[in-house]
Amino acid sequence: MLRRAGQSLCHFLLEKNSGAGRSWCSREAKMSRPVQARRLEGIDKNIWVEFVKLAATYSKVNLGQGFPDFPAPEFLTEAFSRALGGGNHMLHQYTRAFGHPPLVKVLAQFFEKLLGRDLDPMTNVMVTVGAYQALFCCFQALVDEGDEVIIIEPFFDCYEPMVKMAGGTPVFVPLRPNPPKDGKLMSSADWQLDPAELASKFSERTKAIVLNSPNNPLGKVFSREELGLIAGLCVKHDVLCISDEVYEWLVYDGKQHIRIASLQGMWERTVIIGSAGKTFSATGWKVGWVVGPDRLLKHLRTVHQNSVYHCATIAQEAVAQGFQRELMLYGKPESYFVQLPKELQQKRDWLVRSLDGVGMKPIIPEGTYFLVADISQFKSDVPDVPNSDEPYDHRFAKWMVKNKGLAAIPLSAFYSEAHKNSYTNFIRFCFAKEEATLKAANDILQKWKQEKTSS
Amino acid sequence: MFLASRNFCCRGIRSCQLRTGLLSRSIKHSTSATMPFRHKNTRRIEGLDSNVWVEFTKVAADPSIVNLGQGLPDISPPSYVKEELAKVAAVDRLNQYTRGFGHPSLVKALSQVYEKVCGRKIDPLTDILVTVGAYGSLFSTIQALIEEGDEVIIIEPFYDCYEPMVKMAGAKPVFIPLRCKNDGNSASSADWVLDPAELASKFNSKTKAIILNTPHNPIGKVFTREELQVIADLCIKHDTLCISDEVYEWLVYKGNKHIKIAMLPGMWERTVTIGSAGKTYSVTGWKLGWSIGPEYLIKHLQVVHQNTLYTCPTPLQEALAQAFWTDYRRMDDPDCYFYSLSRELESKRDRMAQLLKEAGLKPVIPDGGYFMIVDVSTLNVDLSDVDEKQPYDYKFVKWMIASKKLSAIPLSAFCGPETKKQFEKYIRFCFIKKDSTLDAAEVILKNWNKQTG
Numbered sequence: 001m002l003r004r005a006g007q008s009l010c011h012f013l014l015e016k017n018s019g020a021g022r023s024w025c026s027r028e029a030k031m032s033r034p035v036q037a038r039r040l041e042g043i044d045k046n047i048w049v050e051f052v053k054l055a056a057t058y059s060k061v062n063l064g065q066g067f068p069d070f071p072a073p074e075f076l077t078e079a080f081s082r083a084l085g086g087g088n089h090m091l092h093q094y095t096r097a098f099g100h101p102p103l104v105k106v107l108a109q110f111f112e113k114l115l116g117r118d119l120d121p122m123t124n125v126m127v128t129v130g131a132y133q134a135l136f137c138c139f140q141a142l143v144d145e146g147d148e149v150i151i152i153e154p155f156f157d158c159y160e161p162m163v164k165m166a167g168g169t170p171v172f173v174p175l176r177p178n179p180p181k182d183g184k185l186m187s188s189a190d191w192q193l194d195p196a197e198l199a200s201k202f203s204e205r206t207k208a209i210v211l212n213s214p215n216n217p218l219g220k221v222f223s224r225e226e227l228g229l230i231a232g233l234c235v236k237h238d239v240l241c242i243s244d245e246v247y248e249w250l251v252y253d254g255k256q257h258i259r260i261a262s263l264q265g266m267w268e269r270t271v272i273i274g275s276a277g278k279t280f281s282a283t284g285w286k287v288g289w290v291v292g293p294d295r296l297l298k299h300l301r302t303v304h305q306n307s308v309y310h311c312a313t314i315a316q317e318a319v320a321q322g323f324q325r326e327l328m329l330y331g332k333p334e335s336y337f338v339q340l341p342k343e344l345q346q347k348r349d350w351l352v353r354s355l356d357g358v359g360m361k362p363i364i365p366e367g368t369y370f371l372v373a374d375i376s377q378f379k380s381d382v383p384d385v386p387n388s389d390e391p392y393d394h395r396f397a398k399w400m401v402k403n404k405g406l407a408a409i410p411l412s413a414f415y416s417e418a419h420k421n422s423y424t425n426f427i428r429f430c431f432a433k434e435e436a437t438l439k440a441a442n443d444i445l446q447k448w449k450q451e452k453t454s455s
Numbered sequence: 456m457f458l459a460s461r462n463f464c465c466r467g468i469r470s471c472q473l474r475t476g477l478l479s480r481s482i483k484h485s486t487s488a489t490m491p492f493r494h495k496n497t498r499r500i501e502g503l504d505s506n507v508w509v510e511f512t513k514v515a516a517d518p519s520i521v522n523l524g525q526g527l528p529d530i531s532p533p534s535y536v537k538e539e540l541a542k543v544a545a546v547d548r549l550n551q552y553t554r555g556f557g558h559p560s561l562v563k564a565l566s567q568v569y570e571k572v573c574g575r576k577i578d579p580l581t582d583i584l585v586t587v588g589a590y591g592s593l594f595s596t597i598q599a600l601i602e603e604g605d606e607v608i609i610i611e612p613f614y615d616c617y618e619p620m621v622k623m624a625g626a627k628p629v630f631i632p633l634r635c636k637n638d639g640n641s642a643s644s645a646d647w648v649l650d651p652a653e654l655a656s657k658f659n660s661k662t663k664a665i666i667l668n669t670p671h672n673p674i675g676k677v678f679t680r681e682e683l684q685v686i687a688d689l690c691i692k693h694d695t696l697c698i699s700d701e702v703y704e705w706l707v708y709k710g711n712k713h714i715k716i717a718m719l720p721g722m723w724e725r726t727v728t729i730g731s732a733g734k735t736y737s738v739t740g741w742k743l744g745w746s747i748g749p750e751y752l753i754k755h756l757q758v759v760h761q762n763t764l765y766t767c768p769t770p771l772q773e774a775l776a777q778a779f780w781t782d783y784r785r786m787d788d789p790d791c792y793f794y795s796l797s798r799e800l801e802s803k804r805d806r807m808a809q810l811l812k813e814a815g816l817k818p819v820i821p822d823g824g825y826f827m828i829v830d831v832s833t834l835n836v837d838l839s840d841v842d843e844k845q846p847y848d849y850k851f852v853k854w855m856i857a858s859k860k861l862s863a864i865p866l867s868a869f870c871g872p873e874t875k876k877q878f879e880k881y882i883r884f885c886f887i888k889k890d891s892t893l894d895a896a897e898v899i900l901k902n903w904n905k906q907t908g
Contacts (some may be wrong), residue, residue, distance in 0.1 A: 012742075048765075080770075285770070310742055413897050
């Protein structure tokens with residue numbers, strides 16, 4: 001709050017020469033009344049602002065923020081170029097607000113097959129500015145002041161501030177690690193919800209639960225039984241499900257991504273969220289979508305038409321063509337949805353060996369392109385500071401990027417404020433990276449290990 | 456019943472689909488019949504679901520209709536702008552996330568252009584936010600700075616999204632109309648003015664902001680320095696914010712100058728100025744806009760942005776940055792697109808006005824922007840038999856689309872409830888159209904009186 005009680009406005013005017021010619025550099029006073037809206041309270045901090053800056057400044061190898069450093073597939077960038085070269089300059093103008101017709105049509109066709117139900121491209125699909133904006137529309141459309149929203153920890157960090165901005169109350173339930181007794185490396189499957197604990201979080205104020213499968217940051221792919229558990233509670237308590245499935249194609253070891261909306265009683269209460277950025281390795285295009293019943297999507301449309309209204313046309317055109325190709329190649333070896341997870345699985349395994357080889361204990365992810373590793377054996381390099389405000393893994397990750405040039409994200413970034421100290425010995429790595437990047441990461445880790453053993 | 460485990464190798468996929476389609480429909484019916492659905496819309500969007508564009512873009516989508524309705528250029532963007540986008544398609548890293556608050560080369564270019572225009576230092580990292588169109592800037596500004604208990608002054612007629620956005624933020628819109636000073640005989644957008652006493656009466660201790668739009672959509676008014684000073688004085692007196700929508704800033708016609716209210720003394724610290732790539736470069740489909748203002752205001756918009764969509768598309772921002780550098784280098788040159796577009800549009804404006812007059816209509820010649828409002832009451836089209844309880848201009852436009860194959864937008868879409876009667880004899884035409892579109896409009900208008908439609 002910027003209340004400044006009854007001061008007169010003072011203007012300090014300094015003449016200053018600058019590249020823009022003569023300019024006035026003035027320290028003008030601010031407005032004296034408080035300016036920002038209360039809905040922004042407690043949501044101004046953001047892990048990415050800090051860590052992206054650190055990575056940009058210090059990192060030699062960036063396994064932090066989740067984006068590929070390999071190129072988007074050629075068929076996609078070619079589709080973009082073709083659209084531009086095609087001479088239809090109307091692709092530079094507004095398209096249909098709720099989604100470019102070719103894109104919503106092909107999304108409907110695709111998801112019809114995946115969900116086994118008829119979909120109307122005009123009412124069951126909406127395009128958004130990335131999955132991020134899809135999440136925003138869900139919370140704004142469906143969460144009112146006083147509503148509770150269940151969030152499974154660890155979670156993609158934006159869920160909490162978005163729920164708060166909508167006036168809702170986040171209610172957290174943790175995935176708990178059950179390490180295998182044989183001393184093998186943990187899998188993301190070993191992190192599980194306690195059914196009784198989950199059930200206890202549902203109250204008459206519960207409006208929705210946010211599900212993210214495959215899960216960022218752990219890489220967990222929820223099993224049919226686990227989804228059945230969540231679905232049962234949603235139906236019992238008449239609760240909505242916001243299902244963030246952006247990593248739907250990135251599942252490994254022959255596992256299957258199951259869509260909770262296909263479970264009994266769930267279609268009518270679920271909004272499915274997807275992302276072209278993750279599907280086609282083009283995060284910078286910011287094309288996402290929601291799929292769901294009209295009676296929920298109509299409210300998302302209202303939010304959308306009163307916030308951004310249209311999404312960029314040309315990116316939607318290219319993504320539509322990308323999906324057309326995938327529709328034709330579905331299930332075939334040349335399908336990008338087959339090739340990408342295959343490539344990423346190899347990279348995953350590479351990074352797992354790399355980390356295991358130096359004493360960081362990776363939790364093997366079943367999906368996504370993230371991997372969380374236990375860094376307890378490296379604690380000596382970054383001593384504990386008792387009574388520190390900052391969780392240990394935060395300080396470790398910062399030290400690591402500054403001193404070793406390797407960027408990663410502390411796991412506590414994915415926990416609520418109250419639970420930031422639950423698991424402070426883990427950091428998250430992104431492995432959607434070129435071989436050279438992963439090799440460079442390995443070199444840094446090997447050198448580090450040698451320094452530790454020799455000291 | 457788990458329907459998703461089906462994979463594609465099943466033969467007769469059509470029958471599969473049909474079966475599962477029927478199954479899923481029966482499941483849908485059975486579960487929804489047993490449980491009343493309590494999940495309705497949130498309070499913040501109550502009553503905000505209807506929208507003039509959804510109604511009229513559908514109606515005008517028929518390709519046989521000459522569409523002068525929605526503000527959509529059908530002229531081509533300049534070739535160098537299209538080329539910049541083609542170039543970026545080949546650069547790998549431009550397909551991944553960029554800086555959330557604005558791609559570095561874009562915010563740098565914007566700061567340079569606007570430093571030159573404003574004659575003041577603008578920090579690209581703290582004083583600028585890049586958004587999804589000017590629409591996104593309006594939303595970010597309102598969500599950041601407006602809340603329940605606040606009043607926001609909106610000048611009528613207004614770009615229609617201001618009212619629902621203010622309401623969605625929980626605040627109360629307070630309307631004040633532009634009034635025609637020549638007893639309703641308006642030849643120019645300059646005839647439409649605010650009554651200073653009436654304006655002053657709208658300000659009180661609850662007034663958080665006033666939304667200014669200059670050049671103005673739909674009338675095309677370019678607020679003069681004196682008019683802006685009246686608004687500025689009230690903002691300073693009542694310690695109010697000014698949200699200045701200046702998307703048409705480059706489209707001002709001979710004899711007029713676009714003045715930025717943020718440059719008036721005491722206004723920089725209380726103004727968020729909004730701009731648009733779509734309007735600047737005739738690329739509405741790129742959906743890039745920006746908010747410029749003092750850091751202590753922009754930082755709150757940045758917080759909204761990081762909690763709504765986080766970052767805007769990278770390739771479009773890079774291409775836009777390059778386009779801006781091209782025009783920045785020639786800002787002292789008449790060939791700069793910022794000026795050449797406005798010259799091109801001025802002749803379209805004049806042509807449009809001529810055609811409308813010849814058809815017996817009374818256009819209000821705009822000093823800026825690419826819209827023109829027209830008084831259609833002179834035609835005396837009797838629509839009293841049309842049953843719908845809509846204002847006259849809504850009925851007129853629908854009639855015109857059906858019988859004349861020409862579309863426009865009814866002006867009462869841009870008014871609050873009290874003023875609809877005042878503006879229901881006007882409709883809005885968009886003239887950022889290629890010659891062949893204007894030729895087709897000409898044919899319709901010339902034949903207007905020949906039909907007894």
